[in-house]
Each structure stands twice: as C-alpha cells, then as structure tokens.
Amino acid sequence: MTTSVRDEVLTKGKRAKAAAARLGIMTRAQKDAILLAMADALEAASARVLEANGRDVAEARKRATSAAPIDRLMLNEKRVAEMADGLRVVAALTDPVGEVIGGWRLPIGIEISKVRVPLGVIGIIYESRPNVTVDAAGLCLKAGNAVILRGGSDAINSNIELVRILTEAGGRAGLPDGGIEIIETTDREAAAQLMRLTEYVDVLIPRGGGGLIRRVKEESTVPVIETGEGNCHVYVDASADLDWAEAITVNAKCQRPGVCNAAETLLVHREVAAEFLPRIGEKLIAQGVELRGCEETRRYLPQAKPATEEDWATEFLALILAIKVVGSIEEAIAHINRYGTMHSEAIITRDLANARRFTHEVDAAAVYVNASTRFTDGGQFGMGAEIGISTQKLHARGPMGLPELTSYKYIITGEGQVRA
Amino acid sequence: MTTSVRDEVLTKGKRAKAAAARLGIMTRAQKDAILLAMADALEAASARVLEANGRDVAEARKRATSAAPIDRLMLNEKRVAEMADGLRVVAALTDPVGEVIGGWRLPIGIEISKVRVPLGVIGIIYESRPNVTVDAAGLCLKAGNAVILRGGSDAINSNIELVRILTEAGGRAGLPDGGIEIIETTDREAAAQLMRLTEYVDVLIPRGGGGLIRRVKEESTVPVIETGEGNCHVYVDASADLDWAEAITVNAKCQRPGVCNAAETLLVHREVAAEFLPRIGEKLIAQGVELRGCEETRRYLPQAKPATEEDWATEFLALILAIKVVGSIEEAIAHINRYGTMHSEAIITRDLANARRFTHEVDAAAVYVNASTRFTDGGQFGMGAEIGISTQKLHARGPMGLPELTSYKYIITGEGQVRA
Numbered sequence: 148m149t150t151s152v153r154d155e156v157l158t159k160g161k162r163a164k165a166a167a168a169r170l171g172i173m174t175r176a177q178k179d180a181i182l183l184a185m186a187d188a189l190e191a192a193s194a195r196v197l198e199a200n201g202r203d204v205a206e207a208r209k210r211a212t213s214a215a216p217i218d219r220l221m222l223n224e225k226r227v228a229e230m231a232d233g234l235r236v237v238a239a240l241t242d243p244v245g246e247v248i249g250g251w252r253l254p255i256g257i258e259i260s261k262v263r264v265p266l267g268v269i270g271i272i273y274e275s276r277p278n279v280t281v282d283a284a285g286l287c288l289k290a291g292n293a294v295i296l297r298g299g300s301d302a303i304n305s306n307i308e309l310v311r312i313l314t315e316a317g318g319r320a321g322l323p324d325g326g327i328e329i330i331e332t333t334d335r336e337a338a339a340q341l342m343r344l345t346e347y348v349d350v351l352i353p354r355g356g357g358g359l360i361r362r363v364k365e366e367s368t369v370p371v372i373e374t375g376e377g378n379c380h381v382y383v384d385a386s387a388d389l390d391w392a393e394a395i396t397v398n399a400k401c402q403r404p405g406v407c408n409a410a411e412t413l414l415v416h417r418e419v420a421a422e423f424l425p426r427i428g429e430k431l432i433a434q435g436v437e438l439r440g441c442e443e444t445r446r447y448l449p450q451a452k453p454a455t456e457e458d459w460a461t462e463f464l465a466l467i468l469a470i471k472v473v474g475s476i477e478e479a480i481a482h483i484n485r486y487g488t489m490h491s492e493a494i495i496t497r498d499l500a501n502a503r504r505f506t507h508e509v510d511a512a513a514v515y516v517n518a519s520t521r522f523t524d525g526g527q528f529g530m531g532a533e534i535g536i537s538t539q540k541l542h543a544r545g546p547m548g549l550p551e552l553t554s555y556k557y558i559i560t561g562e563g564q565v566r567a
Numbered sequence: 568m569t570t571s572v573r574d575e576v577l578t579k580g581k582r583a584k585a586a587a588a589r590l591g592i593m594t595r596a597q598k599d600a601i602l603l604a605m606a607d608a609l610e611a612a613s614a615r616v617l618e619a620n621g622r623d624v625a626e627a628r629k630r631a632t633s634a635a636p637i638d639r640l641m642l643n644e645k646r647v648a649e650m651a652d653g654l655r656v657v658a659a660l661t662d663p664v665g666e667v668i669g670g671w672r673l674p675i676g677i678e679i680s681k682v683r684v685p686l687g688v689i690g691i692i693y694e695s696r697p698n699v700t701v702d703a704a705g706l707c708l709k710a711g712n713a714v715i716l717r718g719g720s721d722a723i724n725s726n727i728e729l730v731r732i733l734t735e736a737g738g739r740a741g742l743p744d745g746g747i748e749i750i751e752t753t754d755r756e757a758a759a760q761l762m763r764l765t766e767y768v769d770v771l772i773p774r775g776g777g778g779l780i781r782r783v784k785e786e787s788t789v790p791v792i793e794t795g796e797g798n799c800h801v802y803v804d805a806s807a808d809l810d811w812a813e814a815i816t817v818n819a820k821c822q823r824p825g826v827c828n829a830a831e832t833l834l835v836h837r838e839v840a841a842e843f844l845p846r847i848g849e850k851l852i853a854q855g856v857e858l859r860g861c862e863e864t865r866r867y868l869p870q871a872k873p874a875t876e877e878d879w880a881t882e883f884l885a886l887i888l889a890i891k892v893v894g895s896i897e898e899a900i901a902h903i904n905r906y907g908t909m910h911s912e913a914i915i916t917r918d919l920a921n922a923r924r925f926t927h928e929v930d931a932a933a934v935y936v937n938a939s940t941r942f943t944d945g946g947q948f949g950m951g952a953e954i955g956i957s958t959q960k961l962h963a964r965g966p967m968g969l970p971e972l973t974s975y976k977y978i979i980t981g982e983g984q985v986r987a
Contacts, residue, residue, distance in 0.1 A: 168904065168928070168930070171927075171928075171930075172927050172928060251949065253942075253947070253948075253949065257938050257942065259948065266960050266961070267930070267960060345784070349959075349960050349961070350960070350961055364765070364788060365788055368784060368785055370790065370791070370959060370961045371790070372961075388983065390983070391982070391983035394983055394985050395983065395985055397985075398985035398986055399985075402985070402986055484588065502980075506978045507591075507592050508588070508591075508592060510588070510591075510687070510976075511976065512976060512977060513976070513977040513979055514976060514977070514978050514979070515979045515980075515981070516978075516979070516980045516981070517980065517981045517982055517983055517984075518677050518979055518980070518981030518982075518983070518984045518985075519984065519985045519986050521985070521986035522673075522677065522979060522984075522986055523977075527673070527986070528673075528679065528977075529671065529673065539769075539790060540686050540687060540769050540770070540974035541686070541769070541770055541790045541792075541961065541962045541974070542961045542962040544974050544975055544976060544977075545976075545977050554960035554961070554964050555964055556930075556931065556932060556933070556934060556964060556965075557932060557933040557934070557943075557948075557964075557965050558926045558934050558936075559933060559934070559935045559936070559938055559942060560922075560935075560936045560937065560938070561935070561936065561937045561938030562811070562937055562938075563808065563810070563811035563814055563815065563937055563938070564937075564938045564939065564942075565814050565815055565817075565818035565819075565822070565938075565939045565941070566818055566822055566939050566941035566942055566947070
C-alpha cells in the first residue's frame, strides 16, 4: 500500500473517532441545527454541486454502455433539493440517543439503566449514487455518529463537493472536525485500508450490489452489516385469493423492478397452477416481463422460457421473473430458505395454519401474509428514513432507521457496593 | 487444508443449519424437557465425564508449568453437578423466542409486528474450561439456536464425552440431530474452516484470552461478537468518599483478579492523592498486590514499581495494579477511552456533575458510579445466565443473556395491499 493512501485513511479515521466522542454527547438541538444548516447550504450551493456532477457525468459518458448508470449518477436542481429535504426530514425525527431502553434495581440496591448511545464511527462503502453521501451523513449525524464515506469513483467529484458543502456549513453550526469524512482516493487500496481500521471504525455498512457486499464481508475485519441483496419470493398457496395473488405478484415484480424488495421468483401451488398461471402470465407479459418457468409452469404458460438452476438463485433487478410450481407449502418454504437472501418473502393464502407456518418457518427479515414485498422500506415502515435494509441477523434486521445506528451502555449507580 | 477436516466442519455446519430450522420453531416446553433430560443424564453419567477428564488432566500434567491451567481443566463430582444445575437454571428462564418486541399498523391497514427469533447457528470457539461446553449448549438451545462447539485441545476428551452425553439424552427428549455439534479435530485448520462457514453459521462467539479473540476477529468472515477482554479502571475523583473508594478498589482488584471485570488500573485525582494513595497502597499490599505507579504515584507510594506505557494497556488478570495520578476528570476520561477495552469503568465521586460527565463520556459497556466493576456479569445483573460479555458495540454490549442470543423478524399481514 502506498504511504499516501494509508495516511489519508488513517488520518481520517483518527479525526472521525475524535469527532465521534464530541458528537456522542451533543444535544438534539445542536444536531438538528447542524442538519438544517447543511440543508440550506446544499440548496444555496446547488450550482457548485451540479458543476462537479457535470464533470462526473462527462467522464461516465465516455465509458458508458447504457443509460442506467448515467441516470443513477446524474443530479439536477430537483435532486439536490430532495437531498436537502432529506436532511430536514432527519432533523424532524426523534433523537434515539439517550433513550432509556431498560432499567432495574439489584437486590443490594444498585440501580442499572440501559441507555441508547451512538455506535461511534460508521464507515459507508457505496457505489455511484451521490444522494447516499448526503443521506448517510445526515442519518449518522442525527444518531450521534461520525461517518467515513467511501463512494464509487464514478461520483467522486460530486461526493467531494457535497461533503465540502456539508462540512463548511455544518462546521459553522457546530459540527466537529472529522464528523463527516470522505475518502478521496478511489482505488481499492483505500477501501481495503478502511475495512481494516478496527481501532477507529466501529461498523461498516456496504450499500450497493451483491459483489460489493460480498467483498466487504470477505475482506473486512471491522464488523459489517450486510444490506440490500434481495432474492424475494411470492408464494401463491392452494387457498389463495387469486385476485390478491395477481395484484401482489404484479406489484412485487413490476412496480419498481430494480430494487431489492422486488420479487424475483413466483412459487405457485399445484392446485391453483392451471387457473392462476395463464392469468398471471398474461398480466406480466403485458407489463413486459420475461418469464422463466419450471417444466410444469411451461405446460400452463408456454410463453415462459425454461428456468435454469441459476435462475432460482438470481436477483434479476429487472423485468424477469422465475416461476416454479410446488406441491406443498413445505416445498415452497424449503425453496425460499434455500435460495432466498433473508430479505422479504410473501405468502398469499386464506388458510390461517399456512399463514402461521409460513411466518414461523421462513427465515427472512420481513415475512408477508397477503401483502406485497415492496413494503420492506424504512419510509413505508414509518421509520422516517433508512440507511439500508439488513439481510443479516446480527444487530439489526430489515430496514435500519436511526435506532439501528445506535448501541447501548449500562449505567450503574451505587453507594459504595462491592461484590461479595 | 486436508479433506477430512473440511468434511468434518462442513458436514457439522450443514447438520447444525438443518437442526436450527427445527429448533427455531420448538415450544418452550419442548426445549425445557430437553434441557432437564440433559441435566439428569449429566449427573447420572458423572463417572464417564470424570474418566474422560482424567485423560485430559494426565496429558496436561505432562506439559504443565503451573497449576492454574490444570485447575481450569479439572472436573470433579461437584463441578459436574454444577454444570447440570446450570442447565436446570436455563430451563427455568423465560423463553426469549416469540416475544413481540414492537408492532404497529400502517396507514393503509397493514399490520407489522416485530418478533424475536433465534439467531440460527452459533459457533463458540473457546479455550480449556469444559464447563463452557455445557453452559453454551444450554443457553444456545434455550434461545432456539443450534450450536457448533470448538473447544481447546486440552479439554478435547472431556468435551467430546460431555457432548455425547448431552446429545444422547437430548436426542431421546427431542433434540434434533445436529442441534449440538462439536468439532473433534483440534488443529487450527478446523477453527479456520469454522470461521469461514458463512453459509451455515450466523455468528461466532469467541470465549477466552485476548489472543484468541483477536485471531477470530482477524480471520473470521462469519460475524463475530467480541467478548471478554477487560482492561478496567477505577477513577477516584477529587470529591470521592475515600471509604467507598478504598472498598471498591480492593474489591475490583482482589475479589477475583483473574476475571475480565477486575480492575487493572487505578486513577487518582491529584487533590486526594496524598491522602488516598498511602492508605490504599497499604491495603493492597496486605492483599499481596504488586503496584506499578506513575512518577507522581511513587512519591506517595514508594513501594510501587515504575509503571511502563505497556502497563496502562495491559489486562493483568493477576494481583497487579497500575496506578496513575491525574489532574482532572478530563484526563481520567481520556486515559480510559485511550487504554480501556470498553468493558467496565468506575468513578468514585460525590459530585453529581462529574458522575454525569463520566457516564456520558466514558465509552464502555458498563459505566459505574460508586460501585465495583465486578458487578458486570449476567448473573449479577439478574439475567439468570450469560454466554459472555460483549466488548463491541454491534448487536449486544455487556453481559449477554438469552435475548442477546436472538435476532428478530418483521411479520406483516395485509389483505391484498400493494405499494402505490
């Protein structure tokens, strides 16, 4: 590793840790004042953001093979205003820090209280969307954490300019030096260094595709919260209301196919396959969905291509749906637990025993009965905002809002008690 | 890696994952029946345990340089009975699984409930104490988890025999195959393999010395909960009640010096150093404590050896205490946040502002005002039992009882709702 990269990451890690100690004891009023100052500054400096973003977009156009990455990267006045509004929404949320989440008195008179505290320093490793820069900074700050941002090289000019605006305005409003840091070196060395900065970073949250998340999980010695990979299923039970099944399948697949809570595989009970498959097939094809079915599916739905083993395991993030006919709820649950990513799974049923069984036995962050998987989202859940959707079981599961960006400590008060 | 090691660990990982799916939906009555059957069997088969343990002890005696490791390893009738009683205590604890820890209704009528579920498969990597085998198996089982045990080579015969007894009796009472697995290969390869078994293991909890914990943290791609390392401090403030300060310092250092919540460094405010240091020095020396002081300490306590930089960072786990005079509470807090391991930290003070400041600014799992650090313990906290004391901020902090061995899932019920 080159000295300059190591120096940058280490220096920023140290600064962030020092800032975290100060942020952790700030009042809500102080943090909200910083957030609102940052929001106003961002809107006022929109032209600076768009100029930097224009440089990123011009670079990306030279390399681009499709329009999608450009769309993710490109900002305009409206998108900048939305980022600023996002900070105002976070300012309006309750401060999780200081919440007493438990407390009791020991027989010898010592009092224990369990109090929410910030995690400390949070590292965010993400890909090309520059809005993550502002969202993550706002959420981490509100929960009393310092943040180290490590965005993709595509958006580096946008990200650096955004952080410059946030820290200039934030600094004037009381944000400590190091409260929001961005790693400016975009090569892999810098990310690798951040992933091993256990002395200064308390947790890493990767946001992006499966490849990024697996790499962070593999390389990081800093604790990681895995987010976002969603190979989600809709299972249509023998007793399903087929109108609900149709509406939910179409919604889960088509309403926004590029996101993690969209459905990727439809499982249909054999007893309703002959009725449901032709009906849902027609609706999905009308929406432009490519269907890939098991052999039995293709009997009722000859328009479907043959599904491969790989299809069952793939998060398409596109208008593609794998379809499989199953003989029982057991088979559906086993398929989901084998191929799913513990994100969002739905059963459509009128049978209470099957609903209970599915919710008990499917191992996922969010298990749905008769509703669309698309609801797995911090905003939809009423959390106000989210930093991502955890697909692991440690620390936090599902949408992560402000409380999920905290830890706790025990505060124990006595009058000279010692242990016998 | 040899094929046989890989096969053993992989096979046991798969079996544990299959067992976890069954354990996760067991009722409390079923799990308690298994725990009680295991307790009875353990007592009944005491002779088998002692025979296997005798072989371990004989091996250890050949290599031993001191009595301490033999003492940790050796079992007798009473210790076996205590293990069995430990299982009965766990059976009597409330089942954490199924607890509804939150719930609300969305504006569109969907109902969300947040329900405690097991973590899944827990790997425990530990050193020579065979009682960990039974404790960990009991706690993991009660929280609905499968467990993969990887104990030290010193106790391998004892551990294998204990697991044999538990699984024989447990199996007859309904424990699924794979619910309690032990890795019989004692070389590093087996541990290394377990640390990378991300497909089958949800979390690893290392229990043992700092070296073991650092190695697991460094090598594991499975999420880890760091436990146990405790470089704990007692800070005697200028306003301290010196009787309390004396009692707490002696208790925190001497009551059981070999454990993680014992104090390793005493910080004394300059204003009380001349009065307190000679007084506490006398008491500690009478208890056989070796003192290592800063220059200023040695002015009042010439019996102390000079402390080195390394002493401030050392968890002695012995009758050794480092002592430093500080000029202010700020200096005490800065010292603790620099050298501490985020375990247990105490202030002795009569000043409310200083008590508040210390509890807010010291970054540790348990922060004490006027009580001994020795209370950081699941049993003392009233948790009934603990699997270890977390010194990280992710997932769980401080003593980890049954709820800390769980995750949660969201169960969402609707009537055909889709996202607009």
